[in-house]
Amino acid sequence: MASMVIVAGFALLMIAAALNPVAADWQREIGVPNAPPTFMGPAAKETATAIPVPSGPNVDISAVDPLAPKYAEWAELAKKYQTTDTIKRETLPFGGDRLGRDVLAKAIKGAEISVFVGVAAAIVATLIGTVLGALAGFFGGRVGDFLEWLYNVFTSIPGILLIFAFAAVAGRGVQSVVLILGLTGWTGIYRLVRAEFLKHSVREYVRAAEAIGASAASRIFRHILPNVSHVILVQLSILVVGFIKAEVILSYLGLGVSVDPVSWGTMLAEAQSELILGHWWQLAAATAFMAVFVTAFSLMTDALRDALDPKLRGAE
Numbered sequence: 001m002a003s004m005v006i007v008a009g010f011a012l013l014m015i016a017a018a019l020n021p022v023a024a025d026w027q028r029e030i031g032v033p034n035a036p037p038t039f040m041g042p043a044a045k046e047t048a049t050a051i052p053v054p055s056g057p058n059v060d061i062s063a064v065d066p067l068a069p070k071y072a073e074w075a076e077l078a079k080k081y082q083t084t085d086t087i088k089r090e091t092l093p094f095g096g097d098r099l100g101r102d103v104l105a106k107a108i109k110g111a112e113i114s115v116f117v118g119v120a121a122a123i124v125a126t127l128i129g130t131v132l133g134a135l136a137g138f139f140g141g142r143v144g145d146f147l148e149w150l151y152n153v154f155t156s157i158p159g160i161l162l163i164f165a166f167a168a169v170a171g172r173g174v175q176s177v178v179l180i181l182g183l184t185g186w187t188g189i190y191r192l193v194r195a196e197f198l199k200h201s202v203r204e205y206v207r208a209a210e211a212i213g214a215s216a217a218s219r220i221f222r223h224i225l226p227n228v229s230h231v232i233l234v235q236l237s238i239l240v241v242g243f244i245k246a247e248v249i250l251s252y253l254g255l256g257v258s259v260d261p262v263s264w265g266t267m268l269a270e271a272q273s274e275l276i277l278g279h280w281w282q283l284a285a286a287t288a289f290m291a292v293f294v295t296a297f298s299l300m301t302d303a304l305r306d307a308l309d310p311k312l313r314g315a316e
Helices: 002-019 068-081 103-139 141-156 159-170 174-184 187-200 204-211 216-252 264-276 281-308 310-315
Strands: none
Touching: 002 103, 002 281, 103 141, 103 174, 103 187, 103 216, 103 264, 103 281, 141 187, 159 174, 159 216, 174 216, 187 216, 204 216, 216 264, 216 281, 264 281
């Protein structure tokens, strides 16, 4: 129940971020660059060493700085175009990035992209793997041989190389990442569903349904599928976790989500250069949000698997 509450909270955050009541201003530069978290206090300001400028009645300033006569004129022009006086904060709740944007708002907005990509791609891969595995396990014969050949083709290529190949063709974008991960991630669930259908298709309750005239589609989706749903749920949770990580890797390498929207992957990619300078808070925020969601989602689906497993229900 605790995991379900956390997952529901992330879902509400995603909806709120999509409708803009929450984290709508994540692109605003409300803080100073690399503003530290509030509990650390303001960062020490660097003092620039002044360059001594000669002075005196016989010194021509324009000879030292040819642009000196223009400074006053430029300052007056700047005042005409200045519309607001924005005071940037020296600290932010979770810190700021190199542009002064709130890291907390970015992490909330990034959940909208990362979780959507993970869940949507997992659903696509689960649908493909379940349908193909059910057909291969139930019918066998030429249908099973063809699907086994297709499975062997996909598994013979290293997964990360296959993802990179699809990404190079499909380009960047949320829809492209969902399609890429869905088309390359169905093989694991296909193998398990095929094995389950091979086992269940010869059992007494399926033979009894066939004897009373149930169609093949009815036996597949009404009789066998509910009894293997716990396997599908477990694989779905594993795929969601794996695809969130894959989105992070693709975005980190520049093959995932484009630079306009923010995701946990793009945040980690930005944090690489900030971490060298000792600004760790963007990395910590993206990692913490991802770890909490992934852990809660995995525990929730494990509980659902236990609740839906017919063996465990029979033991109770």
